[in-house]
Amino acid sequence: MIHTRQIAEDIVAREGGFVNDPDDPGGATNHGVTIHTLRRLGLDVTGDARIDVADVRALTRAQAVDVYLEHYFTRPGIGALPEAVQASVFDMYVNAGLNAVKILQRLVTDMGFPCDPDGQIGPQTIRAVQAAYEAAPNHLADAYGIAWRNYYYALADARPQSRKFARRAGGGKGGWITRAESFINPRYHLTDAQHKARVAAWG
Numbered sequence: 001m002i003h004t005r006q007i008a009e010d011i012v013a014r015e016g017g018f019v020n021d022p023d024d025p026g027g028a029t030n031h032g033v034t035i036h037t038l039r040r041l042g043l044d045v046t047g048d049a050r051i052d053v054a055d056v057r058a059l060t061r062a063q064a065v066d067v068y069l070e071h072y073f074t075r076p077g078i079g080a081l082p083e084a085v086q087a088s089v090f091d092m093y094v095n096a097g098l099n100a101v102k103i104l105q106r107l108v109t110d111m112g113f114p115c116d117p118d119g120q121i122g123p124q125t126i127r128a129v130q131a132a133y134e135a136a137p138n139h140l141a142d143a144y145g146i147a148w149r150n151y152y153y154a155l156a157d158a159r160p161q162s163r164k165f166a167r168r169a170g171g172g173k174g175g176w177i178t179r180a181e182s183f184i185n186p187r188y189h190l191t192d193a194q195h196k197a198r199v200a201a202w203g
Helices: 004-014 035-043 053-058 061-074 083-096 097-110 121-133 141-160 160-166 175-181 194-203
Strands: none
Touching: 004 061, 035 053, 035 061, 035 194, 061 083, 061 121, 083 097, 083 121, 083 141, 083 175, 097 121, 097 141, 121 141, 141 175, 160 175, 160 194, 175 194
16 A cells, blocks of 8 residues: 555655746746646635745645645546556656656557546546556556656757756756656666767757
């Protein structure tokens, strides 16, 4: 049984504190919760009848954990997926929203268990992912993590401003890549040389 609160606390710890990086399309962020998320959820943390950067700064770790549990695990229905992929889909949902589910849907479709890549965890997706898990119980979680890693590389291919999240200044793996690989068996991690070859075209 996965412990969702512990996973949420781990996500908060990994996300870090307040950041307002102009290269991050998420905007002002605290504990991984963006200003866009606060506005979408109507969370006026400071109680001043407006939601702005001050609310992002004021968000506590405990509040962030509650946001993740309610809006990024329970409401999307991640608990209905096989336990083997719940933690990784939860973590990626925090980082990439509906794309976390779309990647899973495309993966299981490629495995021969078709479902629409709509980002919603409905009966069709639950059946398809369960069937994929039963067909490859020891591999689905790694396959998802690899697809997640590929998604990050593709984002950075398309958006040069995001490359610093996938590649460190010294050329090594950036936070996006190490985050995805934390859910992949080490035997499927890219070596430093493989990573550098993957990003060589970035200059």
